[in-house]
Amino acid sequence: MTTGMEEIRDALKVISQSQTQLLTAIDSVSRRVSDLETHRASDTNGHHGHHGHHGHGHGHGQANGTSTPLGAGYTKTPPLLPVDAGTQSPVPPASPESKSGAFTSRIILTTYPKQIGINPLPMDWGAEDPLKRGPVTVSRAPSTIRRRNAIGAHGGSYSIYYALAVASKELDADHKPDFTNTEPAVNIGPFPQWADKKKIVAMDPWGHLVPSLYKQVMEKENVDLRPTIAITRAHMKLPELEESVRSGRLVPDGKVCLNEFGELAVTKFAVEPVWYLPGVAERFGIDEGTLRRSLFEHTGGMYPELITRGDIKVFMPPIGGLTVYCFGDPAKMSDPSSKLALRIHDECNGSDVFGSDICTCRPYLIYGIEEAVKEAQNGGSGVVIYFRKEGRALGEVTKYLVYNARKRGEDRASEYFKRTEDVAGVKDMRFQALMPDILHWLGITKIDRMLSMSNMKHDAIVGQGIPIHERVELPESWIPADSRVEIDAKITAGYFTTGHRMTAEELKAVQGRIWEDIDH
Ligand SMILES: Nc1nc2c(ncn2[C@@H]2O[C@H](COP(=O)(O)OP(=O)(O)OP(=O)(O)O)[C@@H](O)[C@H]2O)c(=O)[nH]1
Numbered sequence: 001m002t003t004g005m006e007e008i009r010d011a012l013k014v015i016s017q018s019q020t021q022l023l024t025a026i027d028s029v030s031r032r033v034s035d036l037e038t039h040r041a042s043d044t045n046g047h048h049g050h051h052g053h054h055g056h057g058h059g060h061g062q063a064n065g066t067s068t069p070l071g072a073g074y075t076k077t078p079p080l081l082p083v084d085a086g087t088q089s090p091v092p093p094a095s096p097e098s099k100s101g102a103f104t105s106r107i108i109l110t111t112y113p114k115q116i117g118i119n120p121l122p123m124d125w126g127a128e129d130p131l132k133r134g135p136v137t138v139s140r141a142p143s144t145i146r147r148r149n150a151i152g153a154h155g156g157s158y159s160i161y162y163a164l165a166v167a168s169k170e171l172d173a174d175h176k177p178d179f180t181n182t183e184p185a186v187n188i189g190p191f192p193q194w195a196d197k198k199k200i201v202a203m204d205p206w207g208h209l210v211p212s213l214y215k216q217v218m219e220k221e222n223v224d225l226r227p228t229i230a231i232t233r234a235h236m237k238l239p240e241l242e243e244s245v246r247s248g249r250l251v252p253d254g255k256v257c258l259n260e261f262g263e264l265a266v267t268k269f270a271v272e273p274v275w276y277l278p279g280v281a282e283r284f285g286i287d288e289g290t291l292r293r294s295l296f297e298h299t300g301g302m303y304p305e306l307i308t309r310g311d312i313k314v315f316m317p318p319i320g321g322l323t324v325y326c327f328g329d330p331a332k333m334s335d336p337s338s339k340l341a342l343r344i345h346d347e348c349n350g351s352d353v354f355g356s357d358i359c360t361c362r363p364y365l366i367y368g369i370e371e372a373v374k375e376a377q378n379g380g381s382g383v384v385i386y387f388r389k390e391g392r393a394l395g396e397v398t399k400y401l402v403y404n405a406r407k408r409g410e411d412r413a414s415e416y417f418k419r420t421e422d423v424a425g426v427k428d429m430r431f432q433a434l435m436p437d438i439l440h441w442l443g444i445t446k447i448d449r450m451l452s453m454s455n456m457k458h459d460a461i462v463g464q465g466i467p468i469h470e471r472v473e474l475p476e477s478w479i480p481a482d483s484r485v486e487i488d489a490k491i492t493a494g495y496f497t498t499g500h501r502m503t504a505e506e507l508k509a510v511q512g513r514i515w516e517d518i519d520h
């Protein structure tokens with residue numbers, strides 16, 4: 001009996017040993033094949049990379065199942081054989097003409113730091129001199145793919161439309177942007193914060209100057225580089241502000257508020273996300289391996305280099321960015337002797353654009369703009385920053401599911417966050433931890449009037465060393481009736497108020513419109 005058990009145990013040991021050997025063999029074949037493939041591709045493209053030189057990378061995080069830094073909560077899985085290697089491919093073959101120019105001759109599923117031909121442009125995140133820092137290089141164009149020092153793609157969530165445009169031949173993948181006259185409408189910085197790895201980890205501080213700063217690199221190295229920030233000037237018109245002028249709250253000055261229609265002059269900054277992974281991990285108090293593995297897994301395995309290229313530290317995530325609306329002289333934002341009023345706003349399409357009354361989003365946005373304009377007119381600076389983080393970054397589908405659950409129930413303030421948690425598992429996924437980067441980038445060192453009640457925004461900003469002198473809540477008269485549920489729930493959960501913080505008992509009595517009231 002005992003002998004039988006031992007035999008089984010021995011047999012199992014042999015099986016497990018052979019399994020490990022098999023996995024190691026598969027892994028080494030896969031890497032060899034990948035090397036060959038790059039070699040062939042680089043021959044085809046006439047580019048011969050340097051052997052053995054890999055920038056400043058440490059070469060860890062290779063595709064070997066045993067040496068990849070695995071984050072907590074993940075099991076080791078066998079490495080996969082790159083399917084592009086052999087003659088068969090699981091992907092329907094692209095038509096022959098689509099191979100010309102747009103793509104490398106073989107599909108490069110992933111790359112490895114020690115691979116022949118891989119020669120990233122230098123990337124020293126946080127270096128003071130932008131030339132020493134190096135340009136964020138992410139393009140997979142044949143001329144650039146081996147020089148990449150970033151994972152992902154330009155355009156945030158729009159990268160998918162780019163792919164569609166190329167696939168449907170609407171866009172020539174060889175298109176070289178003509179940047180004539182696209183340069184920033186105003187100058188900004190550089191500020192010492194731009195060279196601080198602890199302060200800016202979620203955007204490229206040099207992103208607006210790419211075409212000018214790295215012109216020579218683009219020409220000399222024949223690489224495809226693009227800006228991730230653009231700065232322009234505009235007029236804007238909101239119906240509520242016409243009313244602000246009519247009621248006398250806002251007085252046209254011909255500079256910031258241009259006329260009796262409440263038309264405003266604004267400087268706008270559009271910013272695409274660029275993440276420095278070690279810095280992002282640090283902000284969340286997790287290790288880089290865990291961050292990389294989670295990003296890899298939960299984007300459908302979209303970016304294998306998160307796992308295979310431990311030497312690449314920059315990632316351009318497929319998410320929305322932000323826009324800064326600056327009223328008054330942009331130079332005043334960073335002037336410590338000028339007062340600054342600031343609203344940080346997260347996207348709520350239903351309210352911001354379409355006027356839904358279930359929340360206070362549009363009212364707070366308009367109030368923020370109005371107060372920002374007033375501060376600018378008083379000789380200070382007013383700033384509104386709009387983040388694309390719809391529905392607390394849970395998305396509109398989740399949000400509407402929760403609305404239904406609330407309205408089919410009793411929609412009591414005491415249950416407000418619980419309904420979201422029931423559906424989404426969390427009440428909020430915005431993670432304000434990365435939000436203060438833009439403030440550092442704008443050179444902001446203190447906030448005089450913070451137009452927000454959110455404790456999460458407050459704590460993130462103060463935690464980044466930017467003091468907030470005054471917190472300004474949304475005045476009662478701006479709160480739509482049906483959004484009392486939201487605002488009271490938020491206040492009870494810790495949002496700032498100078499008014500009354502309800503007890504759990506009182507919160508139960510706050511009720512919104514219920515299903516019967518909407519359903520007609
Ligand atoms: N999931 C979900 N999201 C909501 C709901 N109501 C509002 N939101 C989202 O919550 C976010 C509100 O953001 P902000 O207007 O910046 O407000 P806040 O962070 O709560 O704090 P304040 O600065 O005090 O306004 C937006 O992303 C909205 O889309 C809801 O019922 N469910």
Ligand SMILES: [Zn+2]
Pocket residue numbers: 348351352359360361362
């Ligand atoms: Zn809203």
